[in-house]
Amino acid sequence: MERSELVALLSPEGLRLLDSLPEWDSSTDVVRTVAALRKEGHPPELVAAVLSQARLRAKAAGKFGEFANTMLFTEAGLEQATRLRVAALHAGRFAAAGVQHVADLGCGIGGDALAMAALELRVTAADADEVTATLASFNLAPFPRATVLHARAEEIDLDGLADGPADGVYLDPARRSSGHSNTSRLTRPEDYTPSLDFAFGLGDRLPTGVKLGPGFDRELIPAGAEAQWVSVDGALVEMGLWFGALARPGVRRSALLLGKAGSHELSAAADSADAEAGALGAYIYEPDGAVIRARLIGDLARSLDARMLSEGIAYLTADAAHETPFATCFRVLEQLPNDEKKLKAALAARGIGTLEIKKRGIDIDPATLRTRLKLTGSASATIVLTRAAGKHVTLLVERV
Structure with missing residues (x-):
């Protein structure tokens, strides 16, 4: 999404037009819809922006449910966003640990920050990309305890925030190339933004959560962190590292399964030894x-x-x-x-x-x-x- 497209979308005309469109589905005739909107006098750039958002909102329903109908997205931002069900569990960790003000560094379109703010935690969210930070600000507008900054994670003074010092941190390091669509996955942890050294360093100081890909190199997991792998409806979606008060006593390895039947967790203090191999059974x-x-x-x-x-x-x-x-x-x-x-x-x-x-x-x-x-x-x-x-x-x- 270009900046000019975003400006058009966030205008009163753009938001009214977006909300007036019928729900997007596989039967939507894009050519006919474009022609109809252009005939009504809407400029091409605005038509492209609202149709793109209508498509993304329909796509986002799987992650955000009915909330998707009031949110704005980029293609890359939606792909990288945490599912709301998982984000709610992240937020619950901070609340249970007694954290009151979370700095969400690298907030993307604001999925995790939204879940935190819904639990009435104070949230200062930040993203290095101007368009993404603007969309996060729109998505978090209903929550007065949430603030969004356009800034790099490393630039944030956690002790000097406008709403008071942060006593917890959440990071989702960028694991894809920059851009709003057609991004590629970064395979080397040293290319993540912010760096793992920065993220893990915060974990030494404050209760910190770090979202990483499920295939993250296990050799790089800090000894004191709780590592939790999460699958949703059988699909492995993320690995979270939890530091300080966010890490549960005696738990260093966890498998959390979320499905239609509820949630189930298998946890241990360390990797478990494999069982012995044996003959094929029934x-x-x-x-x-x-x-x-x-x-x-x-x-x-x-x-x-x-x-x-x-x-x-x-x-x-x-x-x-x-x-x-x-x-x-x-x-x-x-x-x-x-x-x-x-x-x-x-x-x-x-x-x-x-x-x-x-x-x-x-x-x-x-x-x-x-x-x-x-x-x-x-x-x-x-x-x-x-x-x-x-x-x-x-x-x-x-x-x-």
């Missing part, structure tokens, strides 16, 4: 990605009376099925041939035309394999390509 379990990243597979295995299917591979196996929110359970129906031609024949003989392929520890692309198998039957099935006792196996399974 069932296999695929742990949630948060459990895998938190390295709590061993604790999960012991709670299920399960064993590792093979050393170093995140599948568990057991002789009985146990209900757990932390893994998907599959019944092993039979072992199929590993040879591709024989596998194709075996699947064809069973009338399987729709195939879900799951794999771990096997160097193969499921989409490419599915294409090569050329299945045409009417039945559907799931196969697991992995290793059992170190040997390649192909298992026909069904979800329990």
